[in-house]
Amino acid sequence: MRLKPNIPMAIQASNVLRQQLRKKRFPDNRLPSEHTIAADLGISRGTVRQALAILEQEGIIIRHQGSGTFVNPHVLQIDARVDVAYEFSELIEAAGFTPTIDTVEVKRLPADAEVAQQLAVAVGAPLLVIHKVFLASGQPTIFVMERIPVALIREAYDDNELHNPIFTFLQERCQVEVDYILSAIIPSLVEGDLVARLGVAAGQTCLQFNEVFYSPSNQPLAQATVFFRDPIIRFHALRKMSQMR
Amino acid sequence: MRLKPNIPMAIQASNVLRQQLRKKRFPDNRLPSEHTIAADLGISRGTVRQALAILEQEGIIIRHQGSGTFVNPHVLQIDARVDVAYEFSELIEAAGFTPTIDTVEVKRLPADAEVAQQLAVAVGAPLLVIHKVFLASGQPTIFVMERIPVALIREAYDDNELHNPIFTFLQERCQVEVDYILSAIIPSLVEGDLVARLGVAAGQTCLQFNEVFYSPSNQPLAQATVFFRDPIIRFHALRKMSQMR
DNA sequence: AAGTGGTCTAGACCACCTT
């Protein structure tokens, strides 16, 4: 097995192993030892450990001192981890549906107090507001409201670009990179506008994420409110107990 | 600064740094360089990197190649991360309230189909079922239903022990260790029993976690259904975009 | 006793940012 130079070996190794895991290349659910993997891939044991740490962090392998490294089938089958960033289309695809975008509405509106605070702009500052609906095999499933301060936009754009993920727009037209997203997880009631958007009866529940996008230098870049139709997209969390403090 | 032997240096170093962060020991939000920390703590740079990786994973620091390591105040102030395991009392305390346990009911019931499947036991197998209500400064806030297969219990116990976290019971009376918890995150409606348990009007929403506890050898040990009263306990997720694949 | 993962070291080189 050869790895390419210039791309971190640990990342490549983790990708190789992840693919092999998904293809069930380890029939007894047991991975080779660190020493063996290192020899196979022609890298040092430290780098193998780095690769395995990535997979362990994702929860898809479990390691036991003195015993070995094993596949975790319970986690491997999960499609939506709450601590992993996906594009909405990916999410729908992973859940086994065909993703399409239905509606895109674009407006310019002044920031209200809450959003202004989250984005660190003045109340009333102009925002580019984008509404999208994602369908899973024809069924409305995700409704998003994204808000970007107009002041951030540095280049002319076409409304059609706004179908793309917000990351792309921020990168290309605002020349800023999204480093991380902080989301509040809120159980929400389907009512008002949402009934039509998600095609769900009023009084049903859905999952709401209030998200703020941050740059590498910790500046808020955009804000989004997302509604996931519940049984279709269901998020999971993995919590490890082992972390001693 | 001296570290104790026999406890991993990286863990100790991360604890030292986390405490300093919380106490705002770095007024310009900038941490010392890896080299400096290594010299200060008398450990190697590799070990310092391991410690910093823990803090970066928690999201409370951000690192920039060529530039330095910085505190992330946005994340530092969050009290309930969805990917971190807490005891319920800790959670309530972190939210700024005084935790108490109100009700503990203990029953023995047969497993229904869904729970039986999650716990990998036969339908109808006897379960120890524990219901608890946690109060935050007197207000009902968390309602938990925990289910343990009776077959796992290896020692006599007193019902009073069941006030303790389920981890403790599994450890002491079943001689099994909880390694990780897999939770489905569900937006839920307050109705029926929940109205009384959480002291919330019917028709309000709350956050539900369907949790399965697993041993290091990947065996399901227990199942829990947890309801969090929404605005009081609100979970957050941190998603990093940097992970290339 | 042998094999496994866990920890730690010391040093090298690289990529990136600041000065």
Next chain:
DNA sequence: AGGTGGTCTAGACCACTTT
């Protein structure tokens, strides 16, 4: 140019599990 973090190596010793 010098400092920072990012990557990788080779080797050592330890703790734990299996044989």
